[in-house]
Amino acid sequence: MKYCDLTQFYSPVSGGVRRYIEQKVAYLRSQRPDDEHILIVPGARTEKTGDARSRIYTIESPLVSRTSRYRMLLKLHIVEEILERERPNLIESGDPYQVAWKAVASGRALSIPAIGFYHSHFPEATIRSISKFFGRTATEIACEASRRYIRALYNKFERTVVPSPALAELLRNWGVENIANTDLGVDVDVFTPEGRGDPAVRASLGIPPHSILLLYVGRLAPEKNVKTLFAAFELLHARNPGQFHLLAVGDGTRRADLEGAREATGAVSWLPYCGNAAELAQIYRAADIFVHPGILETFGLVTLETQACGTPVVGIRGSYMDRIIFTNQAHWARENTPEALAEAISAAAATDYYATGLAASRIVRERFGWHTIFDRLFGVYRNVIGEYSP
Numbered sequence: 381m382k383y384c385d386l387t388q389f390y391s392p393v394s395g396g397v398r399r400y401i402e403q404k405v406a407y408l409r410s411q412r413p414d415d416e417h418i419l420i421v422p423g424a425r426t427e428k429t430g431d432a433r434s435r436i437y438t439i440e441s442p443l444v445s446r447t448s449r450y451r452m453l454l455k456l457h458i459v460e461e462i463l464e465r466e467r468p469n470l471i472e473s474g475d476p477y478q479v480a481w482k483a484v485a486s487g488r489a490l491s492i493p494a495i496g497f498y499h500s501h502f503p504e505a506t507i508r509s510i511s512k513f514f515g516r517t518a519t520e521i522a523c524e525a526s527r528r529y530i531r532a533l534y535n536k537f538e539r540t541v542v543p544s545p546a547l548a549e550l551l552r553n554w555g556v557e558n559i560a561n562t563d564l565g566v567d568v569d570v571f572t573p574e575g576r577g578d579p580a581v582r583a584s585l586g587i588p589p590h591s592i593l594l595l596y597v598g599r600l601a602p603e604k605n606v607k608t609l610f611a612a613f614e615l616l617h618a619r620n621p622g623q624f625h626l627l628a629v630g631d632g633t634r635r636a637d638l639e640g641a642r643e644a645t646g647a648v649s650w651l652p653y654c655g656n657a658a659e660l661a662q663i664y665r666a667a668d669i670f671v672h673p674g675i676l677e678t679f680g681l682v683t684l685e686t687q688a689c690g691t692p693v694v695g696i697r698g699s700y701m702d703r704i705i706f707t708n709q710a711h712w713a714r715e716n717t718p719e720a721l722a723e724a725i726s727a728a729a730a731t732d733y734y735a736t737g738l739a740a741s742r743i744v745r746e747r748f749g750w751h752t753i754f755d756r757l758f759g760v761y762r763n764v765i766g767e768y769s770p
Contacts, residue, residue: 382416382466383408383761386459386483387474389499390421391449393631393653395598396681397474397499400564405434407754418466420459422451437462447631448599453479460486468492469765472541474499476533484536491770495760496537501547501678501700531555538764541757543679544700560760563704564681565753566688566744570657573665573690573741577734581666586649591625592729595667595691597660597682598674600632605696607634609673610641610648611718616725617645624725626671629654629663664689669728675716677701688744690737694728696721704748706740707733 385404389397401419408415416433423438430436439458441451453459456478463471463486471494473483480496487494534540534556541560542548548559575581579589587593594613600606606628613626628638629651642648654660664670670686672695680701683693692707696716702709711727713720 381412381414381470381761381765382418382468384418384420384463384466384468384471385474386420386471386479388422388450388453388477388479389475390419391451393449393655395630396564396679399657399681400499401474403565403567403750404754407750409433411751411754412758418462418468420462422453424451426455426458435466445633447633447635448601456482459483460489463487463490463492470495470761472497473537476500476502476530480533484533488770493538493764493768494536495539495541495764496534497541498534498543498547498551499678501676527554538768539760541760544703546703547678547700562757562760563748563753564679564684565748565750566681566685567657568688568745568749571661571664571685571688572745573688573738575662576665576690576737577668578662578666581662585627585663585666587625587627587666588622588647591647592623592669593667594624594626594725595629595663595670595686596626596672597629597654597663597670597686598672599630600628600634600638602634603674603676604632604634605673605675605716606632607637608696608716608718608721609671610634610637612671612673612721612725613648614641614644615718615722617647619722620726622647624729625649627651627663627667629660660685661689664691667691669694669725669733671695671721671725672701673716673721674701675699680704684744684748687737687740688748690734690741692728692733692737692740694721694724696724706743707736 385401405417408417419436422441426440428437439455441453444450444452459482471483471487471492473480473496483494539558539560541562545561548561598604616624625647627649631652664686670691670693672683675696677699696713711724713724
């Protein structure tokens with residue numbers, strides 16, 4: 381079999397979607413020796429790289445963000461040329477915009493089944509933005525327009541893969557059919573608790589030896605709610621100078637908020653990106669508490685990885701991420717405010733977070749290894765290919 385991933389959510393510094401695809405390729409190479417994989421993504425130039433088992437096609441596309449390095453794939457005719465040449469057995473679309481519609485259209489033209497992976501719940505982010513500036517009527521119109529769009533697009537796929545049962549139920553209520561639930565996973569050989577709290581790693585990162593190290597990994601973007609995180613950290617520092625230190629790994633349009641917190645506290649460190657899984661695991665293990673302020677996550681892959689490394693998570697209750705948190709959520713913030721998040725972090729810091737993190741690591745590593753996840757997902761692929769009627 382030959383499988384194709386097609387997405388715009390892919391850049392030299394991107395996170396969850398890129399790791400998902402890279403792990404899928406690694407799974408194919410180790411577990412499915414007769415299968416091939418092709419990846420079609422935007423890039424700085426149009427070219428092909430790879431080998432007989434796995435090939436990456438980049439299509440020259442304009443930048444839409446200089447920090448996240450995301451690009452908008454506009455040369456859709458090249459997508460179809462690649463698909464016609466490669467003739468995969470299945471196309472998986474990883475974003476909900478023009479590329480998704482092209483995946484559907486090309487799949488039908490070439491008699492190839494196409495599925496959509498619902499990585500980003502973008503309607504909720506759009507609706508929240510509108511509600512801040514416009515009245516109730518505009519928000520209701522936006523809600524209905526979003527539902528219609530999602531229903532119209534994803535019902536054209538043979539299957540819609542969703543990484544959250546609660547989100548899957550919401551989409552069903554919106555009228556999306558043929559939904560398949562799946563989880564994302566972790567590389568259990570890399571993300572382990574061995575070496576947790578290594579002082580040498582903390583020293584290499586410039587972390588004061590007696591501070592409680594808080595960690596955030598992800599884009600510095602509005603939809604990640606990092607403004608609340610940085611404001612909460614400033615409150616923590618004002619109340620307890622020197623007790624906490626924050627390390628943020630990632631870049632984005634909210635970098636100014638991070639720089640403001642660093643100037644206000646003198647206790648913020650920043651890494652623009654960490655693309656090496658082993659180095660990222662070391663960073664997870666160096667932290668005492670991982671803080672994820674997100675309220676729009678469809679899954680929350682970084683929270684799974686950090687728990688696998690034995691580091692507990694603190695955040696804001698009520699996202700689709702809650703179900704994969706295996707550390708105690710009793711102290712999590714109950715509202716999306718800097719004050720509530722600061723209180724949650726303080727409460728978690730007063731517990732035995734080391735023991736809590738190790739207990740969560742055992743659960744994550746047992747349930748969420750990538751091999752287990754992909755065994756299930758490739759079962760979905762087999763069903764789609766077997767049932768497909770051009």
